[in-house]
Amino acid sequence: MTSRRQFLQQSLAVAAPLIVSPAVLGADSPGNRINVAFIGTGNQGMGLLKRFLARDLGNVLAVCDVNEGSFGYKEPEHFYGRIPAKKMVDDAMAKKAKGGRSIRCDAVSDFREVLDRDDIDAVVVVVPDHWHRIITVMALEAGKDVYCEKPLTFSVADGRLMIDAVRKNHRILQTGSHERSNPVSQFVCQAARAGKIGRIKRMVTKVGFNNKISPPPGWKPMPVPSKFDYRSWLGPAPDAPYHQDRCLYRFRFHYDYSGGQITNFGAHCNDMAHWGMGLDTGGPTEIECQNASFLPAGSLFNTATQTRFRCLYPNGVELVCESGSEQVQTRFEGTDGWLQTGYDGTSASDPELIAGCPQKPRGIDDPHSSHLANFIDCVKSRAEPRAPVETGHASAVLCHLANAMIRLFPETGPHRIAKWDAANEVFVNDDAANKMLDREQRDPWS
Known part of the structure; x- marks a missing residue:
């Protein structure tokens, strides 16, 4: 068109x-x-x-x-x-x-x-x-x-x-x-990808704890504000009574609208793990949830409050993603050293590994602004942007696989290892997990 x-x-x-x-x-x-x-x-x-x-x-x-x-x-x-x-x-x-x-x-x-x-x-x-x-x-x-x-x-x-x-x-x-437009993240991920720490053996990523407090069991519905179209906000999601903590910023703590901090912070740190490993559009071969904690039944928020999951990739690299301070987002551990980066800065097993690492830019050159600028440049040139659709999909898939295992954790407990067929995007012989790969959506949006 x-x-x-x-x-x-x-x-x-x-x-x-x-x-x-x-x-x-x-x-x-x-x-x-x-x-x-x-x-x-x-x-x-x-x-x-x-x-x-x-x-x-x-x-x-x-x-x-x-x-x-x-x-x-x-x-x-x-x-x-x-x-x-x-x-x-x-x-x-x-x-x-x-x-x-x-x-x-x-x-x-x-x-x-x-x-x-x-x-x-x-x-x-x-x-x-x-x-x-x-x-x-x-x-x-x-x-x-x-x-x-x-x-x-x-x-x-x-x-x-x-x-x-x-x-x-x-x-x-x-x-x-x-982060794909953050020169610090670019430096670290490209160094890991180029073999500066040898062959990558293990990666550790962090997702923050929930940063908002849920209304407890027994919460009461609230009147819908006159200038807020709540029915349109719900759209394809299941019908639910209005509460101010269901919407606005706090939507991310409800599985009906998001995936908790796994899809919030995890979409960044795990994308960086894929990037540094040189697997922008790939996925793991197996995944297991090792820990998951939830609020009491009946709380308004229902996403996990604390998690830890482990993945194994076709190249033998292990990824561990766990709740903690997101000040350290992604850590690469290789045969010849390690690199890590996050909001607290960048460090390495040998200072020479990060010699020349740029400072995170601010103002009109901060990563958000540069990412928007890259998008506009690509709209004009028709070149591929830094985070094209296949890359965004692969990073999100990992988060969705993790949430499937996390949500099953209260029933199955630890040591449940699911096999993932990345080519066909399906769990192998795991009906319970496969049911979580899609979401039912209400008409007319289905």
């Missing part, structure tokens, strides 16, 4: 004279700027929108969220939603209007209004996980390029549908695995 922008560019290529004004071909010229919409303007969405505007990566023509605006996202003082997002865009555009550029930004509640627009080239999808596949596939089929936050998928089955939609429609998809 040819977008309005592509059609105009093709028309100009045919009709333009041999001598073209630099103003037409400049990086900031109207014909070279990408028109974008942000779908989801909560905690992460507002952060990405702020970075997108600060770096002036394109024109934001629309923002979309089922919440008009409210306090209480990740922290009580956070006031987010489509109206605060529109104000952020309008304020940024007002500063640029003095230079002769004025862009209208619309605020809508239904993402389909965004996808129906011919003047929007790309969308940034920052919604709860249970909406990722639906919105992304519909956007791809509408001819939009997509930046979709991690974890890319809500289930193993979602990933194949998303890969097929990207390739069939010849679209660009960037997974929001922003």
Whole structure:
């Protein structure tokens, strides 16, 4: 499908004279700027929108969220939603209007209004996980390029549908695995991949503990806020009574919408493990849950609070992912030394291994901003982005396999080793685990 922008560019290529004004071909010229919409303007969405505007990566023509605006996202003082997002865009555009550029930004509640627009080239999808596949596939089929936050998928089955939609429609998809645009992570993973510590034998990754407190058993439903479309927020998920701690930032602690910290932090640290091992699109041959703790039955949150799982890969490398301080995200242990990196910095068995490691950039060059910029660059050039759909799928699959084993842990206990057929994306002779590779979704979204 040819977008309005592509059609105009093709028309100009045919009709333009041999001598073209630099103003037409400049990086900031109207014909070279990408028109974008942000779908989801909560905690992460507002952060990405702020970075997108600060770096002036394109024109934001629309923002979309089922919440008009409210306090209480990740922290009580956070006031987010489509109206605060529109104000952020309008304020940024007002500063640029003095230079002769004025862009209208619309605020809508239904993402389909965004996808129906011919003047929007790309969308940034920052919604709860249970909406990722639906919105992304519909956007791809509408001819939009997509930046979709991690974890890319809500289930193993979602990933194949998303890969097929990207390739069939010849679209660009960037997974929001922003560590791929962090020069520190690039340095460490490339060093491990290049054999700087010899042959990798073992990797250890960390996922944070739950950072919010669940309402206890006996919690009571709450009235739905007047400016929040809760039915649309639920969408394909099972019907459930409203509570403020079910939505906004806290959706990640409910299996009906996410996968806990395994898919939150784990989508980064385990993606880095795959990256450093040189297995961007592969998977393990076996997986076992060694420990899992849950809140008391009847609590509003139901994802595991503490976990430890182990994987074995075809090359003999072992991966252990466990709850702990995510200040150390990923550690590579090889025959000739070790490397590790995280929010606390980077270290190694020999200081020479990290000589020349860059500092983590901040401001408009921070990893989130650079990852968005890479996406926009690829929308223009049609090159593959740093975290393409197959890579995002493989990292999410590992997290989903882990959650299948974690959720079965209360019944089966430790020492249950499941065999995984990565080529066919199925557990071998394990019906209980295979039932968790897909999620039932309510009509009309099924």
